[in-house]
Amino acid sequence: MNGARWLVQALAAEGVDTLFGYPGGAIMPFYDALHGSDLKHVLVRHEQGAAFAANGYARASGRVGVCVATSGPGASNLVTGIADAMLDSVPMVVITGQVSTALMGTDAFQELDVFGMTMPIVKHSFLARRIDELPRMVAEAFRIARSGRPGPVLIDLPKDVQVGDASHLPAHAPLPSDPVPAPIDASLHAALALISQAQRPVVYGGGGIALGDAVAAFRTFVDATQIPTVLTLKGLGALPAAHPLSLGMLGMHGSRAANLAVQESDLLIVVGARFDDRATGKLSEFAPNARVVHMDLDACEIGKLRHADAGVRGDIRTTLTALTLPCAAHLHGRNGAARRAWRAACQQRAREHAARYDAPGDSVYAPALLKRLSELAPEAVVACDVGQHQMWVAQHWHFSDPRRHLTSGGLGAMGFGLPAAIGAQLESPAARVICVSGDGSFLMNVQELATVARYRLPIKIVLLDNQALGMVRQWQELFFDKRYSEVDLSDNPDFGAIASAFGIRALHIDRADGVEDALQQLLDAPGPALLHVAIDQAANVWPLVPPNHNNAQMLDPELDPGSASAAIVSPAEDSRHALPA
Known part of the structure; x- marks a missing residue:
């Protein structure tokens, strides 16, 4: 029983059944210990794929x-996936090999201070220097990763610790997650007082709803109070898209109904959201007349960007449950007429500004394709890459559960989609998993097609190909006087041939009249399949809130044909609004 074998048994005791990785010199004792164990190790083809796959699984x-x-x-190849997990609060334990302790600090072969390098992007880091430290480290790593606001934890494991004698170590005993604090009564009374006074309230829900296992409580609160609701990118699915009180996503590419409701509200009931700049637009002009009730498990988020x-502070599910009946009673009493009129106005605006899918021409209209695919596969888990296609998915896919929408929100990491889909498929082999990618993102981790093929994962890939870095091209069109710099991808490879080389069925469409048949063939394929979709390079994501503008100042040529050609502002005028990937 050496340290590596003890660790394999400890992982099993923690409930781990699947892990993702790639072997090498300093981690070889651990891989030797995996041989013959019950743990399922998934061999990816790049370490970034391992981190994103574990991320998608979680x-x-x-x-x-x-x-x-x-x-x-x-x-170092894991770093991007670790950062993504940190920014989106994803529970992960990352195990890295390290040179022997006697060689640390000597610039030994493949020595790297991963402990120091990842310190800003993990909840906690551990560096094992003695084998006796392993029981505490492993137990603490899993406890920290899943407790409170989840996140990634690193265990850096020197080679001599892996091979050291562990016969004296006790069997691993997992630690319970930290208890979730309940909200204090005074804060609940303060929230209730504000909610009871509001005439134009809006519920603003975020990713913390799913993290807090509060989806059912959230839906009950919205149904009971009948308050119009907007959601962040990470909150999509917390309320079904077809719900009569759902106004859609807010923010840079949010719906007109959602953004205008927030801007006109007199109270924001913020549930598990963090006032991210992509949601708020120009923060100083965000919901200018609204007071704020902010519910969050993480005390650091309350008041961080907007005064609450x-x-x-506390468990969101408990908070919502405690407030549901009192809020409903107050809201249907005093100011009831004003709130009914407000709700009706929000719903009318949502109907008037609902997305249209009757695009002219013969080419494939990506929003219509994605909307139709969501109708054909309503229970699918969707793993998205980053770019225009990510926003089209957020706008037009009808999500009914936030855990079915896997997207890199805070980091915006291209290359996320395919390995995240792999993780999701291995977590639930019977689930229908769809990866939506773009031609730029797809090539960043295209090697993971080998992983899909090796394990015969029935992932369906929809590749939207406009032969450009679409979102960057859109910004250069609108804000940089059409000076297109390094966005041309017209020399893309034959993606169908690439898929076929891995033994994966490939389909292709470039006309709108072929969408229905192609989607049905994709979904009916017995194993993995890729649908290559050629779309117009000039297609843009609308609406769009320009940088340094508030969310009421949306560009949308469908409603205002001159808006997209108007001189707006250079992004350089507000450095807080970085160009999206």
């Missing part, structure tokens, strides 16, 4: 995802 399940890599370049008139 997002889809709510359980801790685990990835493994060797020292040096293996560890009533901050309710």
Whole structure:
């Protein structure tokens, strides 16, 4: 029984059944210990794929995802996936090999200070220097990863610790997650007072709803109070898209109904959201007349970017449950007529500004294709890459559960979609998993087609190909006087041929009249399949809130044909609004 074998048994005791990784010199004892164990190790083809796959596994399940890599370049290749997990609050345990303790600090072969390098992007880091430290480290790593606001934890494991004698170590005993604090009564009373006075309230829901296992409580609160509701990118699905009180996503590419409701509201009931700049637009002009009730588990988020008139820190599910009946009673009493009129106005605006799918011409209209695919596969888990297609999915896919929408929100990492889909499929083999990608993002981790093929994962890939870095091209068109710099991807490879080379069925469409048949063939394919969709390079994502503008100042040529050609502002005028990937 050496340290590596003890660790394999400890992972099993923690409930780990699947881990994602790539072997190398400093982690080789661990891989030797995996041989013959009950743990399912998934061999990816790049360590970034391992981190994103563990990330997707955790997002889809709510359980801790685990990835493994060797020292040096293996560890550094995990960094992007770790950062993504940190920014989107995804529970992960990351295990890296390290050179032997006697060689640390000597610039040994493949030595890298991954402990220091990842410190800003993990909840906690561990560096094992003695084998006796392993029981505490492993138990603490899993406890920290899943407790409170989830996130990634690193265990850096020197080679001599892996091979050291562990026969004296006790069997691993997992630690319980930290208890979730309940909200204090005074904060609940303050929230109730504000809600009872509001005439134009809006519920603003975010990713914390799913993280807090509060989806059912959230829906009950919205149904009972009958308050119009907007959602962030990470909150989509917390309220079904077809719900009569859902106004859609708010923010830079949010719906007109959602953005205008927020801007006109007199109270924002913020549930598990963090006032991200992509949601708020120009923060100083965001919901200018609204007071704020902010519910969040993480005390650091309350008041961080916007003053909370009533901050309710604690378990979101408990908070919503405690407030539902009192709020409903107050809202249907005093000011009831004003609130009914407000609700009707919001719903009317949502109907008037609903997305249209009757685009002219013969080419494929991506929003219509995605909307139709969501109708054909309503229970699918969707893993998205980053770019225009990510926003089209957010706008036009009808999500009914936030854990079915896997997207890189805070980091905006291209290359996320395919490995995240792999993680989701392995977490739930019977689930229908769809990866929506763009031609730019897809090539960033295209090697993971080998992983899909090896394990015969029935993932369906929809690749929207406009032969450009679409979102960057759109910004250069609108804000940089059409000076297109390094966005041309007209030399893309034959994506169908690439898929076929891996033994994956490939389909292609470039006309709108072929969409229905192609989508049906894709979904009916017995194993993995890729649908290559050629779309217009000039297609843009609308609406769009320009940088340094508030959310009421949306560009949308469908409603205002001159808006997109108007001189707006250079992004350089507000450095807080970075160009999207």
